[in-house]
Amino acid sequence: MTAEGRRQQIGPGGGVPPVGSAPLDQVFDGGSLYALRAAVAAHAAAAGLGRLQVYDVTAVAHELAANAVVHGAGHGRLRLWADGGFLYCQVSDDGPAVPADEAGEAADGAAAWPAEHGHGLWLASEVADDVGIGIGPAGTTATARFPLNPE
Amino acid sequence: MAADAGVQVTELGAEDHACLTFGEPEDLFDLTAAFVRDGLAAGLKVVWLSDASPGQAAGELGRRGVAVESAMARGQMTAAGWEGRLLSGPVFRADAAVGWLAGELESCREQGFPGLRVALDMSWALRPVAGVEELPEFEDGIAAALDGSTAAVLCQYDRERFDPVTLASVAGFHTRAVAAATYHADALLRICRQYAPPGIRIAGELDFQAGESLGMALAEAVRLGGDIMINMSALAFVDARCTLMIADAARAIASLSRLVTLRCLPEVAAGFARLGLDGIPGIRLAASGDR
Numbered sequence: 001m002t003a004e005g006r007r008q009q010i011g012p013g014g015g016v017p018p019v020g021s022a023p024l025d026q027v028f029d030g031g032s033l034y035a036l037r038a039a040v041a042a043h044a045a046a047a048g049l050g051r052l053q054v055y056d057v058t059a060v061a062h063e064l065a066a067n068a069v070v071h072g073a074g075h076g077r078l079r080l081w082a083d084g085g086f087l088y089c090q091v092s093d094d095g096p097a098v099p100a101d102e103a104g105e106a107a108d109g110a111a112a113w114p115a116e117h118g119h120g121l122w123l124a125s126e127v128a129d130d131v132g133i134g135i136g137p138a139g140t141t142a143t144a145r146f147p148l149n150p151e
Numbered sequence: 152m153a154a155d156a157g158v159q160v161t162e163l164g165a166e167d168h169a170c171l172t173f174g175e176p177e178d179l180f181d182l183t184a185a186f187v188r189d190g191l192a193a194g195l196k197v198v199w200l201s202d203a204s205p206g207q208a209a210g211e212l213g214r215r216g217v218a219v220e221s222a223m224a225r226g227q228m229t230a231a232g233w234e235g236r237l238l239s240g241p242v243f244r245a246d247a248a249v250g251w252l253a254g255e256l257e258s259c260r261e262q263g264f265p266g267l268r269v270a271l272d273m274s275w276a277l278r279p280v281a282g283v284e285e286l287p288e289f290e291d292g293i294a295a296a297l298d299g300s301t302a303a304v305l306c307q308y309d310r311e312r313f314d315p316v317t318l319a320s321v322a323g324f325h326t327r328a329v330a331a332a333t334y335h336a337d338a339l340l341r342i343c344r345q346y347a348p349p350g351i352r353i354a355g356e357l358d359f360q361a362g363e364s365l366g367m368a369l370a371e372a373v374r375l376g377g378d379i380m381i382n383m384s385a386l387a388f389v390d391a392r393c394t395l396m397i398a399d400a401a402r403a404i405a406s407l408s409r410l411v412t413l414r415c416l417p418e419v420a421a422g423f424a425r426l427g428l429d430g431i432p433g434i435r436l437a438a439s440g441d442r
Contacts, residue, residue, distance in 0.1 A: 030360065033358060033360075034339055034356055037356070037388060051418065052417065052418050052421065055388075055418035055421075056418075058388070059388075059390070059391070059422070062358065062388075062390055063390065063391055066358065066359060066390065070359070119391045119392060119395055120390070120391045120392070122391070123391040123422075123425075126425060
C-alpha cells in the first residue's frame with residue numbers, strides 16, 4: 001500500500017460512485033464471471049491502464065466477485081468507476097456476510113488468511129492500492145482502489 | 152482391425168497403425184514431437200510428411216526439445232512434403248502411395264535401421280485432390296504393409312476439419328487411436344497432457360470452477376516423474392486459487408529434486424512471483440512472448 005493510499009483510505013462502508021459516473025455496472029453469478037472479467041478488462045484498458053495493471057484490476061474484480069459467488073449470495077453486482085485519479089472496483093452482494101475475522105483482516109490488509117477462503121482477498125490487498133470491506137444488514141460490499149497513473 | 156480406445160503416443164511400437172486425431176496445431180506438433188523423439192531415441196528411421204518445409208518442421212520440433220538437425224544430416228530423419236510421395240500434383244492414387252511406403256520400408260532395411268516410424272499429416276485430403284475417395288484403400292494398404300514389419304505409422308487427422316463420416320470410414324483400418332489426454336475442454340479452457348517436453352498444458356481462462364480438473368492434471372504431472380513443464384503460454388487468466396494450486400504442485404515437484412518449468416505470460420508469472428516462486432531451486436519461471 002502506498003503512503004498516498006494510507007492517507008485516503010476507503011472507509012468501511014466502501015466508496016460510493018459519483019452519481020451517473022459508473023461506466024460499468026454489471027450483475028454476475030458463477031456462470032458469468034468470464035463475461036465480467038472481459039468487461040472489467042475492457043473498461044480498465046479504456047481508463048488508460050497498461051497491460052499488467054489491466055490484468056491486476058481484472059484479477060481483483062474476479063476475486064471479489066468469486067467471493068460473492070462462493071461465500072455470499074451466489075450472485076452480485078460489480079461497479080467500476082474512475083474518480084480523482086483512481087479507478088474503483090466495487091462488488092456488492094446481498095447474501096450472508098463473510099465471517100467477521102476474515103472481514104476484519106481484509107479491512108486492515110493483514111495477511112495469513114486460510115488459503116481456501118482468503119487467498120483472493122489477500123491477492124486484492126497485495127495488488128490494489130487499498131481495499132475496503134463493508135458489512136451490513138443489506139449484505140457485503142467490497143471496494144478496491146487502483147491509481148490511474150501508477151509509478 | 153478396430154482401433155483401441157485411448158492409447159498414449161508414447162506407447163506406440165512396431166506394427167502399430169495409429170490414428171491420431173487432434174483439435175489444434177499445438178496438439179499435432181506436441182504429439183508428433185513425442186513420436187519423433189521416441190523413434191530417434193530408439194535408433195529408428197523417422198519420416199514426417201506434412202506441408203511444413205524441412206526447416207519449419209525442424210523448428211517446431213526444436214521448440215519442443217527435439218533437436219533433429221543432426222538426425223536429418225545423417226539420414227535418420229526426413230521431414231518432407233506430400234508431393235512425389237503421397238501425391239502426384241493434384242492427384243492421389245492409393246497404390247502409388249502404398250508403393251512409396253513400401254519403398255521407405257525397403258530403404259530403411261538397406262540402411263541398417265532396426266525399424267521405421269512414419270508420421271503422416273493427412274490434411275492434404277482436405278484439398279481438391281483427385282482420387283481422395285481412395286483414402287480408405289490407402290489406409291488398408293498401410294495396414295497390410297505393416298504386417299510383420301518393424302515399422303509404425305501415425306496418421307494425423309484434424310478432427311475439426313475432417314467430417315465425421317470420413318473419420319469413421321478410416322478409423323477401422325487403424326489398430327490404435329491416439330489423442331492428447333484431456334482433463335478439461337470447453338469453450339473457455341483446455342487442460343491436457345503435454346508430451347514434448349513432458350508435462351501439462353493449460354490454455355484459455357482458468358478459475359476455481361475448474362479446480363477439480365486442474366487438480367487431476369497436476370496430480371498426473373507429479374506422478375509422471377522426471378522434469379516437468381507446466382505450459383501456460385496460452386493461458387490468458389488464472390485466479391488466485393488456481394495460482395496457489397499450481398504453485399503448490401511446483402513446490403512439491405521441486406522438493407523431489409526435479410526441475411519444473413512454469414511457462415506463462417508476464418502477468419501470470421507475476422502472480423507466481425508474488426507467491427515467492429521466483430528463485431526457488433528447481434522451479435523455473437519462464438515468461439513466454441506476447442499473446
